[in-house]
Amino acid sequence: MPRSKMRSSGKPVAITLGEPAGIGPDLTLQAWFNRKRLGLPPFYVRGDLQLLSQRAEKLELPVHFESCSPEQASDRFSHALPVVQTGPSLTDTPGEEDPAAAASVIASIEACVKDVFDGFAIGIVTNPINKSALYKASFKHPGHTEFLGALAEENWPGQLSKPVMMIAGPDLMVVPVTIHVPLSAVPQQLTEDLIVETAKIVANDMTSRFGFKNPRLALCGLNPHAGENGALGTEDQDVIVPAVERLKAMGIAASGPHPADTMFHPEARLKYDCALGMYHDQVLVPAKTIGFDDSVNVTLGLPFIRTSPDHGTAYTLAGTGMARIDSFCAAIRMAHALAHPETL
Ligand SMILES: NC(=O)C1=CN([C@@H]2O[C@H](COP(=O)(O)OP(=O)(O)OC[C@H]3O[C@@H](n4cnc5c(N)ncnc54)[C@H](O)[C@@H]3O)[C@@H](O)[C@H]2O)C=CC1
Ligand SMILES: NCC(=O)COP(=O)(O)O
Numbered sequence: 442m443p444r445s446k447m448r449s450s451g452k453p454v455a456i457t458l459g460e461p462a463g464i465g466p467d468l469t470l471q472a473w474f475n476r477k478r479l480g481l482p483p484f485y486v487r488g489d490l491q492l493l494s495q496r497a498e499k500l501e502l503p504v505h506f507e508s509c510s511p512e513q514a515s516d517r518f519s520h521a522l523p524v525v526q527t528g529p530s531l532t533d534t535p536g537e538e539d540p541a542a543a544a545s546v547i548a549s550i551e552a553c554v555k556d557v558f559d560g561f562a563i564g565i566v567t568n569p570i571n572k573s574a575l576y577k578a579s580f581k582h583p584g585h586t587e588f589l590g591a592l593a594e595e596n597w598p599g600q601l602s603k604p605v606m607m608i609a610g611p612d613l614m615v616v617p618v619t620i621h622v623p624l625s626a627v628p629q630q631l632t633e634d635l636i637v638e639t640a641k642i643v644a645n646d647m648t649s650r651f652g653f654k655n656p657r658l659a660l661c662g663l664n665p666h667a668g669e670n671g672a673l674g675t676e677d678q679d680v681i682v683p684a685v686e687r688l689k690a691m692g693i694a695a696s697g698p699h700p701a702d703t704m705f706h707p708e709a710r711l712k713y714d715c716a717l718g719m720y721h722d723q724v725l726v727p728a729k730t731i732g733f734d735d736s737v738n739v740t741l742g743l744p745f746i747r748t749s750p751d752h753g754t755a756y757t758l759a760g761t762g763m764a765r766i767d768s769f770c771a772a773i774r775m776a777h778a779l780a781h782p783e784t785l
Contacts, residue, residue: 616718
């Protein structure tokens with residue numbers, strides 16, 4: 442979206458704390474510090490003032506902070522990074538997890554979603570979490586995507602279709618049909634219904650949120666050469682072919698199963714608008730290879746807007762000033778654009 446068309450005032454975007462030992466604090470501070478140059482819309486972070494101040498000092502960034510409520514954030518944004526204190530004070534230890542911080546990480550996500558529900562924010566941008574750190578603290582969801590689905594059910598009962606992960610970049614949009622699932626469990630979890638349900642959400646959201654008229658969805662095969670007519674695995678014929686037929690019968694421009702190894706070269710990518718992979722790495726590898734710095738993780742199917750950078754916590758970069766902020770800023774811009782489709 443042209444930056445000039447981005448509204449500089451209005452309701453803000455809510456940013457989550459993310460893993461405090463990761464690069465989330467760096468991204469938040471750097472994005473605010475460069476807000477004018479980058480033309481970013483207003484945002485606030487639900488995090489911890491002490492931790493952010495300590496990280497800003499390490500990065501030698503002269504950031505002015507203001508502790509405020511979500512309603513006050515947009516007015517503060519031009520002169521200060523608005524911080525909505527969420528949870529107790531934390532000590533900044535880049536690269537070193539503090540198990541006690543997990544509760545704040547989770548509380549921040551919950552509170553940002555509630556802010557959207559209450560009408561204080563246009564959507565949320567999540568800073569990266571360390572999933573295994575949260576699992577140790579008994580977090581029951583595989584990742585944000587599934588957790589946000591549960592929060593949607595709680596806050597907007599009956600309005601969730603199903604949370605669907607999309608990695609969207611200027612040159613490639615992809616969706617993994619199964620998400621945070623061990624590879625060995627993929628064939629069992631991959632059902633005709635799951636593929637159809639996921640593809641319907643993708644087609645619907647690409648139309649209603651991203652302005653595609655009749656998005657072309659290309660489904661990857663599961664097995665090498667899409668199963669080679671059953672000789673290299675039966676799921677392609679037994680599960681994916683009937684799913685594609687059902688989708689076509691509904692008027693969705695679906696095709697496949699296509700051999701996944703030849704779906705991502707430049708000429709092949711011209712033939713579809715979104716590639717649906719059968720498992721996480723099948724489509725996230727090409728998406729991050731082609732567009733690591735400018736792709737955004739956006740959750741489809743939710744009754745609210747959620748975006749995120751496409752990368753993780755990058756512990757070794759935390760507090761060094763070396764983390765690139767491009768994907769994080771693209772996530773903020775996308776959240777804003779989805780809330781203001783007239784600017785698209
Ligand atoms: N949305 C989320 O919350 C996500 C969280 N994760 C979590 O992040 C943790 C670490 O995962 P990894 O697989 O190591 O992925 P990662 O994305 O943190 O790091 C992969 C590589 O990319 C580099 N990198 C990442 N972000 C960068 C940036 N902004 N600028 C420059 N270089 C960058 C890192 O230094 C590393 O070499 C895991 O616990 C994982 O669960 C991973 C992806 C998304
Ligand atoms: N590899 C991307 C990823 O796993 C992000 O997951 P989520 O936390 O956004 O659900």
